[in-house]
Amino acid sequence: MKKKIFTLIILSLIAMQWISAQKYTIRGTVADVDGNPIPGVIIIIKGTTQGTITDINGKFVIAVSDDLSTLVFSFIGYITEEKIVTHETPELRIIMAQDIVSLEEVVTVGYAVTKKKDVTGSISPGKPIKALSAVKYAVPEVVGSEPSEMYIMEERSYDSELTEDSRKPGAGLLTAGEINDFGKWELWNDITEGELNQYVNTWGINTDNRYSVQVKSEDGFPITGAKIKLVYGDTTIWQAMTDNTGKAELWANSFKSDKVKESRLEIVAEYKNQSFTNKNVHSFHNGVNMITIPAECSSPGTIDIAFVVDATGSMSDEINYLKAELDNIMGRLKDTLPGNTINLGCLFYRDNGDSYLTKKSDLTARHSDVIDFIRENSADGGGDTPEAVEAALDTVVNHFSWSDSAMVKVVFLILDAPPHDDPSVKNNLKRVIQTAALKGIRIVPVTCSGIDKSTEFLMRAIALLTNGTYVFLTDDSGIGDSHIKPTTDEYTVELLNDLLIRLIIQYTSSTNCSVTADLPQADTLVIKSKEYVPEIDSTEITDTTNSVNDPIEVQDKKSFEWKCFPNPTTGIIHIVSEEELSDFYVCDVSGKIILRHSVSGETETTLDLTPYPMGVYFIRYEYKPDSWMTGRIVLIR
Numbered sequence: 001m002k003k004k005i006f007t008l009i010i011l012s013l014i015a016m017q018w019i020s021a022q023k024y025t026i027r028g029t030v031a032d033v034d035g036n037p038i039p040g041v042i043i044i045i046k047g048t049t050q051g052t053i054t055d056i057n058g059k060f061v062i063a064v065s066d067d068l069s070t071l072v073f074s075f076i077g078y079i080t081e082e083k084i085v086t087h088e089t090p091e092l093r094i095i096m097a098q099d100i101v102s103l104e105e106v107v108t109v110g111y112a113v114t115k116k117k118d119v120t121g122s123i124s125p126g127k128p129i130k131a132l133s134a135v136k137y138a139v140p141e142v143v144g145s146e147p148s149e150m151y152i153m154e155e156r157s158y159d160s161e162l163t164e165d166s167r168k169p170g171a172g173l174l175t176a177g178e179i180n181d182f183g184k185w186e187l188w189n190d191i192t193e194g195e196l197n198q199y200v201n202t203w204g205i206n207t208d209n210r211y212s213v214q215v216k217s218e219d220g221f222p223i224t225g226a227k228i229k230l231v232y233g234d235t236t237i238w239q240a241m242t243d244n245t246g247k248a249e250l251w252a253n254s255f256k257s258d259k260v261k262e263s264r265l266e267i268v269a270e271y272k273n274q275s276f277t278n279k280n281v282h283s284f285h286n287g288v289n290m291i292t293i294p295a296e297c298s299s300p301g302t303i304d305i306a307f308v309v310d311a312t313g314s315m316s317d318e319i320n321y322l323k324a325e326l327d328n329i330m331g332r333l334k335d336t337l338p339g340n341t342i343n344l345g346c347l348f349y350r351d352n353g354d355s356y357l358t359k360k361s362d363l364t365a366r367h368s369d370v371i372d373f374i375r376e377n378s379a380d381g382g383g384d385t386p387e388a389v390e391a392a393l394d395t396v397v398n399h400f401s402w403s404d405s406a407m408v409k410v411v412f413l414i415l416d417a418p419p420h421d422d423p424s425v426k427n428n429l430k431r432v433i434q435t436a437a438l439k440g441i442r443i444v445p446v447t448c449s450g451i452d453k454s455t456e457f458l459m460r461a462i463a464l465l466t467n468g469t470y471v472f473l474t475d476d477s478g479i480g481d482s483h484i485k486p487t488t489d490e491y492t493v494e495l496l497n498d499l500l501i502r503l504i505i506q507y508t509s510s511t512n513c514s515v516t517a518d519l520p521q522a523d524t525l526v527i528k529s530k531e532y533v534p535e536i537d538s539t540e541i542t543d544t545t546n547s548v549n550d551p552i553e554v555q556d557k558k559s560f561e562w563k564c565f566p567n568p569t570t571g572i573i574h575i576v577s578e579e580e581l582s583d584f585y586v587c588d589v590s591g592k593i594i595l596r597h598s599v600s601g602e603t604e605t606t607l608d609l610t611p612y613p614m615g616v617y618f619i620r621y622e623y624k625p626d627s628w629m630t631g632r633i634v635l636i637r
Contacts, residue, residue, distance in 0.1 A: 023065045025338070026085050028092030030058045030073060034523060036567075036632075038075060038096060039509075039616065046070035046082070052336050055509055057616075061338040169320040171328030175476040176446070176499050177491040180469045180591040181460055182249075185210075185284070187489060188464075192457075195487050199457035204426060207464050209252035209260065210284040213291060214594075215242050215269055216613035220637035221297035222246025223613075224407055224510060225440070226271040230281075232260055240467065241440025244407055244510040245590050246613050247288075249437075249467050255430045271295055288594055290611050299510050300407035302341045304363055305333075306400055307374075308392050310415040310448075311348040311359075316379040318448050318473070318480040322414060323374050325497045330367050332501060337508060344370045345400055348377045349392035355380070357388055358395045363402065385450075389419035390429040393443070397436045408507045409441040410468070412500065416450035418458060433465050442468040444503065446496075449473065449481035456486060469591075471499065509589050524565040527621075527631040560623045568634035571610030573619075577603045585620045588612075609635050 030041045037058025044051035045064060054060045062071070064085060073081040078096040085092075181188040192200060192207065200206050211230055215223040223246050230238040230250040237260075240248040250267065252260045265281040269291045276293050307326055311319065326346070333342050345363035350356060361373035396411055403409075419425050436443055443466040445459035451472075460470045473483050476493050494502075562577040575584070581602055586595035586609065594612065599605045609617065614637055620630045 023063045024087040025061060026064055026071065026089060026092065027061050028059070028094060030054050030060065030075075030094045030096060032078075033095060033097055036523075037634075038078070041073055041075045041078075041096070044072045044074070046072050050335055052338065053505060055505075063335060063338060169324045171324045171497050172495055173477055174318070174321050174325055174479060174496040175474045175493050176471055176496040177474055177486070177493055178469055178471050178499060178503075179460070179486055179488050179491060181464055182469075183587065183591040183593060184488070185593065188460075191487050196453065196457040199454045202421070202454055203458050203461070204255060205430070205458070205461045205465075206254055207251065207461055209254070210464075211250040211252065211265075211267065211281065211289060212284045212592075213240075213242070213248045213250060213267055213269070213278075213289045214612065215246045215248070215271075215291045215293065217295045217297060218292060219297060220614045220635075222510065222615060223271060223293060223295055224298070224300060225405065226269050226293070229268040229270070231266040231268055233264055238434070239438040241438070243440070243442075243467060243590070244507055245588050245592075245615065247467075247588075247590070247592065249464070251465060254465060267291065269293060300405050301339065302343070302403045302406040303337065303408040303504075303508060304343045304345075304403055304406045304410070305408070305504065306345040306347065306363060306396050306411045308347045308349065308396050308411055308413045308415075309377075310350075310387055310389075310392075310417065311377060311379050312350050312354070312387050312417070313380055314385075314416055314450055315448065318416075319379040321479055322448075323377075325500075326374055327371055328497050329500055330371055332497075333504070334367070336501060336505065340508070341365060342367075343401075343403065343406075345396075346370050346374055347392055347396050347400075349388055349395075350380075351387045357391055360395060360400070363400050385417050386420040387415070387417045389413075389415060389417075390425050390432060393432045393436070394428065397432050397439065397441060402439060402441065406440075407510065408504070409439065410504070410507060411436070411441055411443045412446055412471075413443055413459075413462075414446040414448065416448040418451070418455040433462055436466045440467075442466050442507065444468040444471060446471045446500075447473065447483075449483050451484065453484070453487070456484070469503065471496075471503075506590060523567055524563050526561065526563050527629050528559055528561040560629075562621065562629070564619060564631055564633065568636045569609065570636060571608060573607040573609065573633060575605050575607065575619075579603065581605060582622070587618045587620065589616055589618075609633070 030038050030043075032038055037054075039054055039058060041054040041058070041060070042051060043053065043060055043062055045062070046069070050062075052060050052062045067086055069085055071083045071085055073083070073094055073096060075096060078098055081094055081096055083092060083094060188207070213228050215226045215228070217223055222242070222244070224242055224244055226242040226246075226248070228240050228242060228248040228250060229236045230252060232252070237252055238250045238254075240250055242248045252265070262281060262283065267278040267281055267289055269276045269278075271293055272295065274293065274295075276291055278289055278291050281289060309315075309319070309322065315322075330344055333344075343363040343365055344367050345361055347358055347360040349358045359377065361370050364370065393411070393413070419429055433443075443462050445463055445468070447456065447459055447470075451459075456472075462468070463470045470486070472486055473480070473496065474493055475483050560579060562575055562581070564573055564575050567573075575581070581599040583599060584597040584605070584607065585593055586597070586607065587593050594617075595607070595609075597605070597607055607619070612635060614635050617633045617635060618630055619633055620628055622628050
């Protein structure tokens with residue numbers, strides 16, 4: 001009998017050890033006290049660096065290996081929550097309450113918003129690094145406005161004083177910024193007519209004639225992976241694929257000086273052997289072109305990501321740090337995007353006459369193969385400023401194994417020099433850009449020390465033509481040679497690895513086909529500004545006898561509030577304010593402005609989002625110069 005009991009104990013211990021050694025999955029949703037899902041919540045397994053982030057519906061999935069683990073849920077503006085989980089834990093629903101103390105600096109109720117801190121300037125030994133880190137759901141700058149600073153971020157201080165030891169290559173050291181010119185469209189047009197105008201002719205590329213397309217199903221879901229053509233007469237002049245939001249960007253004569261007659265343009269959408277035509281085409285200045293097709297909702301789960309790295313000698317000041325960042329990013333992706341097939345690839349390139357022109361590791365789900373490939377390579381060669389950028393892009397776009405059904409296809413092009421200023425090189429580059437757009441491959445340049453304004457213009461233009469965005473390293477890390485500041489209004493400094501992870505999450509965020517299942521009941525979104533001093537109307541000042549010792553009394557501080565309902569909405573949104581309103585802007589999660597709604601001297605207005613697909617949108621309003629209020633709206637059917 002004792003022997004049997006002893007055997008049972010041993011078997012139980014073995015079973016417990018086996019269970020604790022197995023990975024199990026925890027799923028759940030994070031919401032606020034009103035039941036609204038919170039996107040961008042950071043979830044970390046306590047005592048580790050393993051974690052994930054909630055999607056736009058507040059949902060998360062995380063793999064846990066220890067049978068008894070603690071999950072930590074954190075989001076700026078909310079009280080951090082902890083939850084103990086085991087392999088038997090059912091699906092979680094975490095409720096996070098607002099942190100009243102931290103909300104003193106919050107502009108929008110329900111969204112943690114901080115002003116950009118001044119983290120510019122070189123870093124010297126003994127000076128701690130500061131950078132904005134976490135998820136920024138791209139609430140972009142508004143057309144024709146001064147910069148907004150509505151970012152879901154927090155500032156972290158890193159106590160890594162830059163001694164020789166702490167400057168050794170590692171992840172989380174390089175700092176960077178992003179400019180999404182789709183979210184600063186009027187500013188980009190002004191820039192390309194001003195400081196950067198001379199480079200339009202240098203590279204023979206312009207981005208004046210933009211046509212934005214939104215494709216959705218009859219049930220209101222965004223359609224990903226539809227092939228979109230811009231047709232002029234009998235000629236197809238641009239092709240693209242719809243992204244995770246169901247949008248595509250088309251361009252007329254980006255490489256030619258000829259003008260098109262808009263009345264002769266057509267937009268054709270092809271999806272699963274069906275074709276649909278929109279003959280009432282208008283440029284982005286006049287709105288988004290809408291196409292509705294009879295298709296079922298689907299959310300492809302394949303993600304293709306390739307890293308293209310300049311490996312010439314001029315990159316030697318930063319390449320080892322970049323390799324550490326890429327290693328970190330690749331290691332985090334599986335935990336950040338569970339349930340998806342993630343194919344990774346990498347290509348190093350140099351220049352004609354070097355030991356090699358391009359060296360690649362093709363797209364594969366075996367991430368360790370790509371990580372080993374990155375670790376084995378280093379910077380060398382080069383000698384002159386231009387490098388074989390077009391050869392690298394041609395190889396990655398045309399000779400990598402891109403998945404036809406992938407929801408996300410993105411190339412991170414990391415470089416510090418332009419392609420050669422040669423007519424054949426420029427023509428090859430233009431062909432590669434067109435092919436990338438046709439295949440739905442976003443090109444996201446990441447520029448390093450050494451680039452000039454000509455290269456900046458080219459990279460930003462390539463990003464626009466392929467539905468990407470522009471990323472650049474900054475001097476805030478103190479690593480590498482000096483980095484030029486981009487031509488823009490303002491930008492936010494982030495850690496490079498967090499920034500690239502954020503972009504990947506942004507590109508993969510899509511409306512779940514069962515999006516309505518866990519949504520809260522319709523409610524009113526209340527958005528309140530920080531206290532401010534209203535401007536004094538000088539026409540109301542009639543007493544001109546005041547002396548210096550008898551100043552005009554300044555009005556008391558006040559705050560501004562408006563309400564938006566219902567939320568979630570099926571399309572029609574009512575806005576009620578306590579003061580007269582001006583213009584509202586609506587943006588999607590990709591950072592693109594989709595709608596500008598003009599209001600003049602009224603306290604109530606109505607927005608109509610009916611034409612747009614289901615998803616999360618941001619409404620933005622300037623309540624005083626340079627100060628913006630942002631609220632999140634969920635659109636359902």
